[in-house]
Structure formats: structure tokens, C-alpha cells
Amino acid sequence: MPPVFGVLFDGLAYGMLLFLLSVGLSVTLGMMNFVNLAHCSFAMLGGYVTVTLMNGYGWPFFATLPAAFIAAALASVVLERVFFRRFYNAGDLDQCLLTIGIVFISIASAAYIYGTIQQPVQLPSYLRGSIAFMGLNLGVYRMFLIGTALLITIVLVVALETTRFGAQVRAAVNNQRMARGLGIDVDRLFAVTFALGSGLAGLGGALAIEIVGLDPSFALTYLIYVLIVVSVGGLGSIAGSFAAAMVLGVSDVAGKYYVPALGAFLIYLVMIVLLMWRPTGLFGRR
Amino acid sequence: MSTQAIVGPHAALQAQIRWRWSETVFWLATLLPFVLTPNYLVLASQIAIAALFVLSLDLILGFCGIISLGHAAYFGVGAYAAGLASKWGWGEPLSGLLIAAVAAGIFGYLTSFIIVRFRHLALIMITLGIGLVLQEAANSASWLTGGFDGLQGIHTWPIFGKFRFDLYGYTAYGYALAVLFVIFLVARRLMHSPFGLALRGIRENGQRMPAIGAPTHAHIRTIYTIAALIAGIAGALLSQTTETVSLEVLGFQRSADVVVMLILGGTGRLYGGLIGAVVYMVARDQLSGLNPQFWYFWIGLLLIAVVMILPNGILGGLALLARKAGVKP
Amino acid sequence: MNDCALAARGLNKSFGSLVVAADVELNLPPGVRYALIGPNGAGKTTLINLMTGMLRPDAGRIFLGDDDITALAPEKRVRLGLVRTFQINSLFPHLTALESVTLAVCERRRVAQVWWRQLTAYRQEMDEAYDILASLTLAPVCHRVTRELAYGQQRLLEIALALATRPKVLLLDEPAAGVPREESKELLAALAGLSRDITVLFIEHDMDLVFRFASRVIVMVGGRVLVEGTPREIASDPRVRAVYLGKARDG
DSSP, X not given: OOHHHHHHHHHHHHHHHHHHHHHHHHHHHHHHOOOOTXXXXXXXXXXXXXHIIIIIHOOOHHHHHHHHHHHHHHHHHHHHHHTGGGGTTSOHHHHHHHHHHHHHHHXXXXXXXXXXXXOOOOOOGGGSSEEEETTEEEEHHHHHHHHHXXXXXXXXXXXXXXXXXXXXXXXXXXXXXXXXXXXXXXXHXXXXXXXXXXXXXXXXXXXXXXXXXXXXXXXXXXXXXXXXXXXXXXXXXXXXXXXXXXXXXXXXXXHHHHOTTTTTHHHHHHHHHXXXXXXXXXXXXX | OHHHHHHHHHHHHHHHHSOOHHHHHHHHHTTHHHHTOGGGHHHHHHHHHHHHHHHHHHHHHTTTOOOOSOTHHHHHHHHHHHHHHHHTTOOOHHHHHHHHHHHHHHHHHHHHHHHTTOOHHHHHHHHHHHHHHHHHHHHHOHHHHOGGGOBOOOOOOOBTTTBOOOTTSHHHHHHHHHXXXXXXXXXXXHHTSHHHHHXXXXXXXXXXXXXXXXXXXXXXXXXXXXXXXXXXXXXXXXXXXXXXXXGGGGSHHHHHHXXXXXXXXXXXXXXXXXXHHHHHHHHHHHHHHHOTTTHHHHHHHHHHHHHHHOTTHHHHHHHHHHHHTTOOO | OOOOSEEEEEEXXXXXXXXXXXXXXXXXXXXXXXXXXXXXXXXXXXXXXXHHTSSOOSEEEXXXXXXXXXXXXXXXXXXXXXXXXXXXXOOOTTSBHHHHHHHHXXXXXXOTTOOSSOGGGOHHHHHHHHHHXXXXXXXXXXXXXXXXXXXXXXXXXXXXXXXXXXXSEEEEESTTTTOXXXXXXXXXXXXXXXXXXXXXXXXXXXXXXXXXXXXXXXXXXXXXXXXXXXXXXXXXXXXXXXXXXXXXXXX
């Protein structure tokens, strides 16, 4: 098989990771318009929880994943109660400044506790290596990543379309005022959605260690990619985040493989072109 | 009745435009580092340069509501333009500023055609993208930019042939401060011009502007070009006073810093940006001196504190205090 | 060729299956006061949006005097003299009344792009703005910031902004909407005082106002023009009655 399929595979895996990291931010931005630039700090937290539990306490990799999710979700609940909810009606700039402040604190704390080097993580033996399939070497971990992300996507979509909670989320994203008028407790809904989205980010952070590494600058570096996915996909749209994450993941990997000189460029160019074509995102509201 | 009308509105406007005593105090205070803290003149010139950069961002963000996460692009273009001019043999500082202004202004003018067509998140991300693309391009074009190592061989000639750039930074600070002051006066004039009023109209209600016949896109392109031009001058000042240019002048870090400084100080009032620059740079210098790895932590705390206590930035908070004390600033 | 101040031919606009304008024909002779009435959702504001260029029609042409303005951008139409006010105030919250109107005057006189001269040098523009405000009884509050004005005064400011552009055709979208009784006197005087050189079309629900100010009435229902005539003819037209009474019975 030509190498393009290998590139596609790696691109899909990277895209799945980006999706997990971004979907929470897309939904909460679409629902409440709260600019949470600290979103990737939760991802970073999840990553460091996994590192600590595995390297410090000998937990198996799989067991740390739910822990990463829960830790990030809990942290977001605390922050939301203490800080964020006072700023739902504040201007965008104030929200930016507040959440950037939290990002800075999270980066400094991570550097203090763990140092600035990349954290090593030993994957369980059954997740290492690759499987030969039709002339390609498919990484086992990447297959695991794709599988997990797909499973989560299906759960999310099913929950959104069939449960009452999902219907409320869709209503609130579509028209917050109307949703309140219908008696939906938007504030509580948002708190729960925020926790779920941050938890997913934490899970994404844990899963990301093997693919892109983990160090304190993760919170800022991946913020850029997450913002790209969210804006290209469209605020409040799971399908949009998914599509955008796929396009961007594949573009990034393909760019670095085929045109290394353009390498990091390509993802930004793709973003600019897509946003100029569809300013509200691929699946955003017109 | 008509003669009475003429006195009223014009007098009110004159009062608004008049130079205030607090402004005189501010600018006199900028001379203090020469006398009080001569060891910190290098930092002072860095602050003056940052203040000029923040000023240029205020023109589009504070006055027009355009949030740009890639404003360093124009700073970097100006820095490299002046640096290259010097490297290729022309180190005269004032004409170097002019070269940088033209280069950054042209780039600003060209990108402004893209900028006007978008709003909200798309606009923010496009400005971010332009900055990131430019940084990567500069990295790749290392034959021109020196790549990761930066430009070598910059030597700035003495200003007017007389004032040499000394090690302590006297000339550098005086130069940067003078340029900042002159451009500030221009910006202040712009603020109180018909164009300044039109920009405020765009920020207050962009939808209404076409309905009164305003060519909104043309207005935005003009101010964006001016802002890019000024950012370019700030960049040129940096390369001239430090005699180095590296890739970080174009970087996201620099774009993000300038946005933070502006919001910290307070948008839309010119002095807010200047104060924000002073506070941020001094805090960063002092905190990273104390604790090089963890200055981030205290800066983060500072940002959160400002947002929670002073909703309109530091300048907004000061204005509120002054009003409570009965002082008219 | 065309003796109308404002004309529209065959205007059509739909949003998916929702038809908001269907084959709308309009001919407004100069100087006449037209009222545009119809039940909610009839497409009255949509028609204004189409005429002013805020909405692009799917089909049809729009003429201002002899000029075909169908393809022109909104600000260009304003420059040619086609101006509208908004049903919900669309003002500049933190600008004073005087600043707002002065801005409109400066834009009209094409001096708004001047950034090197102070506003104080533009005495003529400020005087003109002040006079407009004075003619609308807003002179005493001209230095107040817009968001601090009473609602009725804000409605007057809406009209002031429109007048500052020296319109030939003025489209008023429910000028009296939401104005409490105590504040409506000045507004009505303003409407009565509009120069006869200006052609006026206003959307209104208040039939008192329609009878007082309009010499002709257009009735729109479901995106179509139902009928056009003098106020008396319209009031006694059985079709118009059916539309309004029918709505009342259902509601």
C-alpha cells in the first residue's frame, strides 16, 4: 500500500486526539460564550495525573484514564464555582485575561512540581509496537487511540440525540434565552457540560503523552491547536469539531511528511483558508 | 439663539481635548529613570518600546474593537526591515525607522483587506494564523532572516551623528522615549479627529455606520495600516537599540504579551496601554529576577487580581479612584 | 423616464421555504407620505432591509429616482439619499447625542477620514448637528451620552441621525414604537415637521398616526402587497378588514 495510507492513519489518530481535546471547549463556547483559554490546562492536568499515578504509584495505564477524566472534571467544577461563574456576563477581554491568568498559574505549578522536562511514560506492552497490515505498519497505540475516541464520539452523539440531557444541551446551544424561557436550568446545565468537556480534555491530555509528549508548555501550545479546531469546526457543534479535527490532523501529518519545509505552516494555512470560506465554521451557525 | 448654540458645543469639545495636568505629570515621570534608576535604563527603553507597540494595538483593539492575536507580525516586519537595512550598510536610525514604517505599513495595508471582511472568532483566528504563518516563513527563509540564530551584523549609527548608543542605555532610552512621545501626540490627535469619532462609531455600533453612509471597510483599512506602521516602528526601535533581531519578534508569545498588557492597562484610552506596558514589564523583570522559573505564577495571580478588582483595567480603576476622591484627572 | 423617488419592481426574497417578499411592486412619487401597514410577519421591515441593501433580493430591481441601485452597497445608497431608521434603536451608546449627529454630518461631508485635524476645526459640521438636534428639541440634552437619554429622546435621535444624512427618501420603521404617551408629543411634531422635499415611507401599527400623516397607505400581507390607496379607502376595504379581524379571531 502506498505511504499515503500510513499518513492518513497517523493523521486520523492525531485528529482523534485533537477532537477529544477540543470538543468540550466547542460546546461550552457555543452554549455560554464563555471564553475559557484555560481549557488546555485541564488537559495538562489529566496528563500529569496519569504520569503521577503510573510513575509514582504504579497504577496500570488503563486505570489512570478514568482518573485523569475525573480529576480534570473536578478541577473544572471547583474553578467554575469559585471564579468563572462571576464572569459569565463580563466582556470577552475580561474572560480572556482571567483564564490566561489561570493558564500561567497552571504552567508555573506544573513546572514547580514536575520540572520542565518531558514526562516519560511506559506504556503497557500490549499497547506498544505496531501491527503489519497490508504492507503498512499500524501503531498499536494509535489504533487504541482511534478506537477509544470513536467510542467516545458515538457515546456523545447518542447522548446528545436521544437523552433529555442532550436535548437540553442542544436547546441551550441553539438559543440560550429561549432555553431559559422553557424552564431549562441553563446554569446547572452549563456546569455539568463544562465538567464533562474539561474531563474529556483531561482524558485527551492523558492519551496525548505518548503521541506528542507532556511538559508544562502543553497548556499554551495545544491551546492554539484547540482554538483552531473549535473555530474551523463551528462553535457548539460536535460534528464540526470532529470534522475540523480530522481535516487539521491529516493536514498537519501530511504536511510534515510530504513537504517538510512547509511543515508547521500547513495547518495554519488550511485554517485561514477554511475560515475565509466559512467564517462561522464548517458546521457553525450562519 | 444661534450664537448661544455656537459657544456651547464647541466649548465642551475644547474641554475634552485639552491637555490635562495628569498627562504632564505622566510624561515628566518618564524622565525619572534618567535620574532615579540609571542602572535600569536598558529596561526602561524596553518598556518604552513595548509601550509604543501596545499603543499601536490600542488603535485597533481599543478604538475599533478588532482583537488581533497576530499583531507581532508588523512589529517583526519592522524589526527585520530596520535590521536588514543596517546589516546591508545603512545604519542611520531615523531613516531606518522610516524604512521599517513603510515595510510594516505596506504589509498592514495588504492584510487589512482580509481583516475587514471578518468578525468575532474568525477574525481573531485569522490574525493569529497570519502571525503564525509569517513566523514559520521567517524561520524557513533563514538565508534572509538568519533563522533561529537571528540577524547578525547590525550596527546603529549615532543619532544626528552625535548621540552614540552607549552601554548604559542613555541614548537608547532617550531615543525610544522621544519616538514614543512624538507618536503618542499623533495618536492623541487622531483620537480627537473626525476619523477618531468615526472609529468610535464603528466600535459602538458597527451595524449603524453604513446606515449613516459611512464607508466602514475603508475606515478600518486606514486605521489598521496606521497601527501596523506604528508597530513596525516599535520593532525597528528594538532592533536598533539592541542591535539584534531574532524570530521571537514575530512570535505568538509577543502577540499574546501585547494583548495582555493592553487589557491589563485598560483599552481605548491610550494611557491605559502605556500603564499596562509599564506594570507588566516591571512585574516581569522583578518577578523573574526573584524566581526565574516561576514568575509566570505571580503574573497569573496579578492578571486574575486585576480582572476581579478593576474591571476596566488599571487605568479604569485609577479613574474610578480619582472620581471617588473628587479629583478631576 | 422615472418620475418616482423610489421604486421597486418584482422584488422576491425567500429563506428556504419561508417567502418574505413575493413580487413586490412599489412606486413612491416625490414628496408623498406613505404608510406601510400589515400584520406582524407581513414582511414590512424585510422590505425596508431589501430597499436599503441590508438584504439582497433573490430577484427584482430597485430604483432611486433614475438610478438602478439594486447592486449598490448600503452606504452608497445612503449617499444617494435613501436613508432608514430602525424599529429598535440602533444608536451609539457611549457617544453623546451631539457626537452621534456630528459623526453623521462628517460622513456625509466626506471629512470623516481626516485623522490629522482636530474635530474642533469642524465648526460648520458641529453647528449643523446642533441645529438638527435643536429642531428635534434635543438641544438641552445634546451633551448627554446616548444610553442616558429617555426612550422617547432616543427615538428622536434615531430620526436626527437620519436627517443628518440629508435624505431624499426616508424610510421610518415604526418611529413611535415603544414611546410612552408623555414623550410622544415631540416625536409627532418631528414627523409633522419633516420637509416636503423628502419622500417618506413609514411602517406603523398605530392607525391614528397613519390617518394623521399619510396621504397614501400600502397594505402588506405574507410578503405581498395586498392593496394600495388613501387612508379612507383602506380603512373601508373589506379585504383589509378581513386580514386584521381574521387575525384577531385566531389570536
